[in-house]
Amino acid sequence: MSSGDVDGIVLSLPIADRMRAMLFYREVFGFEALGEPAEDGVPEPLQFEIGRRTRLMLIPSGGFGWVLGEGREVAPTKSHEVLLSLTVGAPRAVDDVIGRARRAGGEIVAEPQRQPWGYTGVCADPDGHLWQVIVAAAATS
Template sequence: MDPRITVVTLGVSDLDESIRFYRDGLGLPLRDRDPDSDIAFFTLEGTWLALYPRESLAEDATVPADGSGFAGVTIAHNVAEQSEVDAVLDAVHAAGGEIVKPTQDAFWGGYSGYFSDPDGHLWEVAYPPLTE
């Protein structure tokens, strides 16, 4: 298997609300789409982020859609400078995202914080000094 992830698909409860959060609130570039489409794609560096109704995504994977609590997955967004972590989380808060863990020095030597999107998907925003 080639070591790459091409698409991360998030199951969402309200597609329009999630599009607004990611496009308008966080500024992710939404690919052109038919307004009646039940999926949205955002083009990112090296991958795509897809939003798809949670029920439909669970049906496609043949699993129950009623999962709750921590799913054991987070998505990480690394930035080039420590101050960018705070700036991104400020933008997330302004867009209506919930700050789950405020920014702080991390045990692994970097600086990070966590937020959740309207459906509770966890994102870590981090400055990892090891990428310098």
């Protein structure tokens, strides 16, 4: 398969509360949910376009297990196999995103700081999913 055969990528994460997750992603990253709101005021499915061919879908934990198939368990809370990275253009943007995450109730895992690979900070959303916000070293020189 070549990259030309791929229509897009959807990253799916399990969540506990649809409204809380939607508000966090809107307030912290500026992502707007796609689709018409359901009865709870949140589009179903809850997803955001985060790039030209990339979407983020947030699925309630019970539904996430259903999608995985019978007999499959969702990883326990605070157990992560993925670090999602959001690349921004300047160190100030890293500080801004991490600040918004703090104000929106996210956990700050690593305060913004200069590292050999760039200026970066790490936050967790309300469900514990880790997001690294980074500007590459070459852009900070």
